[in-house]
Amino acid sequence: MYSEKVMEHFNNPRNVGVIENADGVGEVGNPVCGDVMKITIKVDGTDHIQDVKFQTLGCGAAIATSSIVTEMARGMTVQDAAKISKQQVADELGGLPPAKMHCSVLATDGLKVAVDDYLVKHGREPIAGPIKSSDPHFDPHAEEDEEHTHEEACDL
Amino acid sequence: MMNGMDRTFYMDYAATTPVDPRVTEAMLPYLTEHFGNPNSLYTLGRDGYRALEAARERMASGIGAQPTEFVFTGCGTESDNEAVVCISQMVAERKNRRHLMVSAFEHHAVLHPAEWLAKNGFELTVLKPRKDGIIHAEDLQAVLREDTALVSVMAANNEIGTIQPLKDLADATHAVGAYFHTDAVQALGKIPFDVADLGVDAASFSAHKIYGPKGVGGLYLKKGTPFRPLLMGGGQEMKRRSGTQNVAGAVAFAKALELMLDEQDQEAVRLSALRDRIVDGVLNGIVNTRLNGGPPKLPGYANLIMLGCEGEAMLLQLDNKGIAVSTGSACSSGSLEPSHVLLSIGCPAEEAHGSLRVTLGRFTTDEDVDYFLEVLPPIVARLRSMNPLYERMYGAVK
Secondary structure, three states: OOOHHHHHHHHOOOOEOOOOOOOEEEEEEEOOOOEEEEEEEEEOOOOEEEEEEEEEEOOHHHHHHHHHHHHHHOOOEHHHHOOOOHHHHHHHOOOOOHHHHHHHHHHHHHHHHHHHHHHHHOOOOOOOOOOHHHOOOOOOHHHHHHHOOHHHHOOO | OOOHHHOOEEOEOOOOOOOOHHHHHHHHHHOOOOOOOOOOOOHHHHHHHHHHHHHHHHHHHHHOOOHHHEEEEOOHHHHHHHHHHHHHHHHHHHHOOOEEEEEOOOOHHHHHHHHHHHOOOOEEEEEOOOOOOOOOHHHHHHHOOOOEEEEEOOOEOOOOOEEOOHHHHHHHHHHOOOEEEEEOOOOOOOOOOOHHHHOOOEEEEEHHHOOOOOOOEEEEEOOOOOOOOOOOOOOOOOOOOOOOOOHHHHHHHHHHHHHHHHHHHHHHHHHHHHHHHHHHHHHHHOOOEEEOOOOOEOOOEEEEEEOOOOHHHHHHHHHHOOEEOEOOOHHHOOOOOOOHHHHHOOOOHHHHOOEEEEEOOOOOOHHHHHHHHHHHHHHHHHHHHOOOOHHHHHOOOO
């Protein structure tokens, strides 16, 4: 079951789209697993995120986590944005079902990849470094399998 | 009718059905005034017993069986479990046969007990259907063995609706001396189903798929089929299924089947036409869509793929408009894999995530279909416009 806030963000997602000539682009996930997320950011001269947009292929939770992470990141420095954790995203949405936690990983990973893309383009050191979910062969459920077995995921 | 929020447009009849008011009316007296235990000897008990046995006779005649061959159970899953486990174990004991064959797109109520047996002394072969969603008899023949104990293939698939050639499959099974069970939960009442014509040894049924209540199932066991009961106790149901019988449920199930059979021919025509309108409307009205499985298919069943959309997101958006359907997407069920049925017919995972199962039934109207075909295209277009890969994979969103 989804929280009201998850449903609200799913039904009215914020910041959908692509920023033209973005300063940073992050694309994570894999259509075989059913989730793909693309985040584009516009950054000002003081490393603050001026604008952020997303596109997501995925379930209700994938769309809601993408939407909320763009709201959280707007106005932050890129350094702070790269630190947003999956738990913060889930908490901000009033919680996520255990089987959907990987969706918040995807959202924070997308943002991290976009921030690193921005930093590397400007000849600076990346913060997060290589992100597993930006590999086209990444399976977002692999960690999930360890954290939540099938049975636990069904525990309502 | 003006907007979806005023009512539910229920299009998930393969999941469950509302109880038909005529069924409720038939069962109610057995919850109230005729509440007796059918195993009690006084008048109240004998009333219950008579109603139960009359229901059994009607169920049996509805499937071409003898009353002594029909057992009432608690649900379709129980029937499937008992058929797979209780027949196989007895055949193994009596005939030293320890090989099982089930199709890859069985319901989990068959797959999981078969896998359990495979960990407990049996060898299991899981046979994939072909791309058409059918288990072909020659494919079955190729995997049957002289030590095969039981073959289980569903009568019609619950996700794609494809109807299996049961008579050919049962004949092939009997040719090696094995027993044949079919999960007929989806097929019962919707297409002709006669155990004698088909030659099956066991078949599972459920009341709530045919406008009866939840919590009532049935198991056909052909006379002479080896079977060791799972539930032990008072020896009810001819010693095959102990437990005080659900008299009201049995009466309801018999009434529900009677109505299905009375209306079968006209409903098959009506629901096939409504289903064809859905299929044609989607395939012609929305680009990059596909239909899964069949023919032959159950009337009213359509499994469609909207490429570049995720099923759960579509399901939730349709729910916002009052439409209830289901999907084979991984995200819909809390499971991590898309539908095992769609994967078994060779549907790639990235497409299975975009599947919608639409199943129509007794209370579906032309207006419901119109409404669905009006509401779906903008939902698909919106989700595709949010998909970062859509243009790259399929071209511009229209």
